[in-house]
Amino acid sequence: MSDAELEAFLKRAAEGGGGAPPKEPSARARMVARRLREQDEAAARQGKRGSTEPPGWRTGPARRESGGGRTRRGGLLGVIGVLVALAVAVIAVRPSLLLDRFGGGDEGGTGSGAAGPGLPTRAQPFRGSPALSWADGAAGIVVPRAEAVGDMSGEDVASALRLTKELLVAAHLDPAVLRGERPEKAIALLDPESPGLMARVERSLRAPGREDDPLTYFTRFDPDEARVLDGGVKVRGEMTYAAGDPGSVEVHADYTFVYAVERAGGDAVDRTIVRRDMTLMLADPERWEATAGRLLPKSYHADFGNTECEVYDGYLHPYFTGADATGAPPSGAAVDPYDRSRPVGEDSDRACGRVTRT
Incomplete structure (x- = not known):
């Protein structure tokens, strides 16, 4: 079943509707059904009509995406995590991108006689070169x-x-x-x-x-x-x-x-x-x-x-x-x-x- 068909079936099931169930519902379907029940119960306690539209599979709960600062912080941390992972992957492939910033790479170095980062010394005359x-x-x-x-x-x-x-x-x-x-x-x-x-x-x-x-x-x-x-x-x-x-x-x-x-x-x-x-x-x-x-x-x-x-x-x-x-x-x-x-x-x-x- 496609995601749309599965969601429609779960909606009818939650409202008591008919329709033939799919054979051997997947773990994903059971998880969504449980989420729907939890959302309806929470809405009932707050005096609201529960929404039967499931959250997006990949975007996370829609209510959280439009919610308070705690959720936004979690999203920001997720983005930072992705960026960190990308940076680690790039450095793994091209370590010189990091080493050059500290003078240890094979492509770095500037013209200077001072013993600073990436500059030559008597002990390491070709450092940064x-x-x-x-x-x-x-x-x-x-x-x-x-x-x-x-x-x-x-x-x-x-x-x-x-x-x-x-x-x-x-x-x-x-x-x-x-x-x-x-x-x-x-x-x-x-x-x-x-x-x-x-x-x-x-x-x-x-x-x-x-x-x-x-x-x-x-x-x-x-x-x-x-x-x-x-x-x-x-x-x-x-x-x-x-x-x-x-x-x-x-x-x-x-x-x-x-x-x-x-x-x-x-x-x-x-x-x-x-x-x-x-x-x-x-x-x-x-x-x-x-x-x-x-x-x-x-x-x-x-x-x-x-x-x-x-x-x-x-x-x-x-x-x-x-x-x-x-x-x-x-x-x-x-x-x-x-x-x-x-x-x-x-x-x-x-x-x-x-x-x-x-």
């Missing part, structure tokens, strides 16, 4: 399986991939280079046959400036201002390869490096993010003017997050909370330095932007 779950240092540079491409053998490809990783480690992870020392190992991996390359590198290290900036090739911090914490580099990215011109293989590397840095004096910790995109070529010396075991750079692009604007002294200058900025204030659009979907260097000719987090 997406990089918390990234690989440490060189472990984040994964070399793909080498196979022959074009007229280059699998061994040639494997050599190109190995040399590319060695260059990334020497130029962007070597502790000596990070503290501003000369990047000898990295330079030794570059092919001196590349036209003008060595002259540009030497000029940038000797007299850095806007046009000759060693940060194009290497990652360096001013040791008088900041130092990278021990084990304080997280890395994520990818390396691919393809056949180049005849007698060569090209390796493309796109990696984001997150450096946990401590201000000189040890009173603040923050992070600087550097994303580097480069294409390197390994050429057959018998077919090219090239040096065996050296890489020919074809392109270099980089984006820097949390460093002073318009400073070209060859070093990165992280911003720490409470420190006076020495460079030009950010004037460009806000950007997320962890966003790897954006092309690298697309804002290089625009105003210095503000990072949304470090």
Whole structure:
């Protein structure tokens, strides 16, 4: 029976009417009949004619819905209970929604050196950063399986991939280079046959400036201002390869490096993010003017997050909370330095932007 048919039968039964009863009335029907009798008896005691219309199955007794404050409080508590249950369900699926508010999530964090909720400390330098779950240092540079491409053998490809990783480690992870020392190992991996390359590198290290900036090739911090914490580099990215011109293989590397840095004096910790995109070529010396075991750079692009604007002294200058900025204030659009979907260097000719987090 439908609800309407069952209610009609119960009404006739309460008024003494006929009609064939349904077979084996359900527990729900017996419950409604009992409610009707109780309502009629209560109405009779109050000198009123009892209502024979049953309350809604799902909405609760209609009389209570239009009654006093006690019932309204019960309804409010029910709504709060539903909202709490929904919140618990959402947090169970996305715990980061709660953790991010307290700096423990994988997506939270803002640019600051103060030791507050979600901010980095010496003990937890990647707290509140997406990089918390990234690989440490060189472990984040994964070399793909080498196979022959074009007229280059699998061994040639494997050599190109190995040399590319060695260059990334020497130029962007070597502790000596990070503290501003000369990047000898990295330079030794570059092919001196590349036209003008060595002259540009030497000029940038000797007299850095806007046009000759060693940060194009290497990652360096001013040791008088900041130092990278021990084990304080997280890395994520990818390396691919393809056949180049005849007698060569090209390796493309796109990696984001997150450096946990401590201000000189040890009173603040923050992070600087550097994303580097480069294409390197390994050429057959018998077919090219090239040096065996050296890489020919074809392109270099980089984006820097949390460093002073318009400073070209060859070093990165992280911003720490409470420190006076020495460079030009950010004037460009806000950007997320962890966003790897954006092309690298697309804002290089625009105003210095503000990072949304470090």
